[in-house]
Amino acid sequence: MTAPVLEVKNLEKYFDTNTGWFENKPPVKAVDGISLTVDEGETLALIGESGSGKSTVAETIINIHEATGGLIRYQGEDITNPLKEQLETIRSDIQLVFQDPTSCLNPRRTIEKSLRVPLKATGVAKDKRNQRVQEMLERVGLTDEYLYKYPHELSGGQKQRVNIARALAVEPRLLLLDEPTSALDVSVQAKIIDLLRDLQEELDLTYLFITHDLSVVRNFADETAVMYLGEIQEKGPTEEIFQSPKHPYTRALLSSIPVTSDSDEEYRPDSEPLRGEVPSPREAPSGCRLHPRCPHATEECSMQHPDTQQVDDVEVQCIAYKEESEGFESLLTATNDTSTESQ
Numbered sequence: 067m068t069a070p071v072l073e074v075k076n077l078e079k080y081f082d083t084n085t086g087w088f089e090n091k092p093p094v095k096a097v098d099g100i101s102l103t104v105d106e107g108e109t110l111a112l113i114g115e116s117g118s119g120k121s122t123v124a125e126t127i128i129n130i131h132e133a134t135g136g137l138i139r140y141q142g143e144d145i146t147n148p149l150k151e152q153l154e155t156i157r158s159d160i161q162l163v164f165q166d167p168t169s170c171l172n173p174r175r176t177i178e179k180s181l182r183v184p185l186k187a188t189g190v191a192k193d194k195r196n197q198r199v200q201e202m203l204e205r206v207g208l209t210d211e212y213l214y215k216y217p218h219e220l221s222g223g224q225k226q227r228v229n230i231a232r233a234l235a236v237e238p239r240l241l242l243l244d245e246p247t248s249a250l251d252v253s254v255q256a257k258i259i260d261l262l263r264d265l266q267e268e269l270d271l272t273y274l275f276i277t278h279d280l281s282v283v284r285n286f287a288d289e290t291a292v293m294y295l296g297e298i299q300e301k302g303p304t305e306e307i308f309q310s311p312k313h314p315y316t317r318a319l320l321s322s323i324p325v326t327s328d329s330d331e332e333y334r335p336d337s338e339p340l341r342g343e344v345p346s347p348r349e350a351p352s353g354c355r356l357h358p359r360c361p362h363a364t365e366e367c368s369m370q371h372p373d374t375q376q377v378d379d380v381e382v383q384c385i386a387y388k389e390e391s392e393g394f395e396s397l398l399t400a401t402n403d404t405s406t407e408s409q
């Protein structure tokens with residue numbers, strides 16, 4: 067059996083933001099012990115509200131940040147603290163596509179030049195570069211007429227196509243897509259998703275797809291991991307997560323997907339909304355990190371950190387979820403009853 071393309075074990079990224087010896091602020095625990103696996107040619111969606119730590123996961127995988135704990139393996143090889151030659155492999159095999167298509171393109175470079183730079187950097191022969199630039203542009207659905215344009219002459223969707231072409235220039239195996247459509251108009255988002263899907267099939271790419279837009283996840287991702295305040299709360303096959311979400315956080319996220327068609331109704335779970343806002347990961351709540359916002363929280367949830375339970379193919383990190391008590395339907399009633407009594 068071949069090793070997964072990406073394997074992350076108990077990954078931690080704590081940011082120390084103290085600027086002098088006199089400061090003693092606790093670290094920002096942006097990523098706090100997460101584990102993920104992505105097999106070849108598959109897509110894992112990493113979802114969760116803003117501030118959950120999703121971008122930090124991707125940036126730590128690609129070594130923009132140094133991991134403060136845990137393990138990252140690429141095709142079975144430990145790349146957590148990469149050696150020089152491993153860094154070269156990471157830089158060509160793993161590519162990160164950012165949310166904002168504008169900030170990644172040099173405004174003073176034509177598209178042709180922007181696409182040529184990574185080819186030069188990875189040693190593609192000079193006489194092959196022209197052809198490769200044209201191929202890459204074509205691959206992302208843009209014609210030759212864009213070659214000598216500047217970024218400001220392109221729409222957001224076109225710029226994101228150029229960014230995807232640039233990422234593909236070095237023939238990567240794994241794309242870390244960090245909210246690749248969030249900055250685009252809704253009509254353009256679907257086209258970029260279609261493009262990513264086609265490219266995955268043509269080039270047998272593996273994706274870590276970060277998003278807080280859940281409406282695309284169900285049809286796009288094989289597996290889904292739900293992240294909150296640096297931890298994974300629920301993880302498993304996308305279909306199972308959407309059909310019967312178990313964690314109160316997942317339930318709340320899924321219940322807030324805007325209704326766009328009748329079929330969407332099918333998988334919208336009943337859920338009470340979460341209370342309040344996401345706290346700072348510098349002062350993450352004790353026990354279960356969700357407990358101050360969770361409609362199902364018990365006293366135990368505020369004191370004890372939840373273990374991960376395996377329910378069929380899904381891992382769920384919640385104390386209040388009990389499979390034998392049919393999840394939360396019964397619990398929901400119980401919680402409501404007590405709250406009415408105490409009022």
Ligand SMILES: Nc1ncnc2c1ncn2[C@@H]1O[C@H](COP(=O)(O)OP(=O)(O)O)[C@@H](O)[C@H]1O
Binds near residue numbers: 094096119122
């Ligand atoms: N370089 C940094 N220094 C300090 N804190 C950071 C840094 N980068 C991210 N954070 C913090 O880490 C948390 C997670 O951020 P991020 O990974 O961007 O979340 P997401 O992508 O899910 O919105 C946030 O609270 C953010 O403020």
Ligand SMILES: [Mg+2]
Binds near residue numbers: 122
């Ligand atoms: Mg982010």
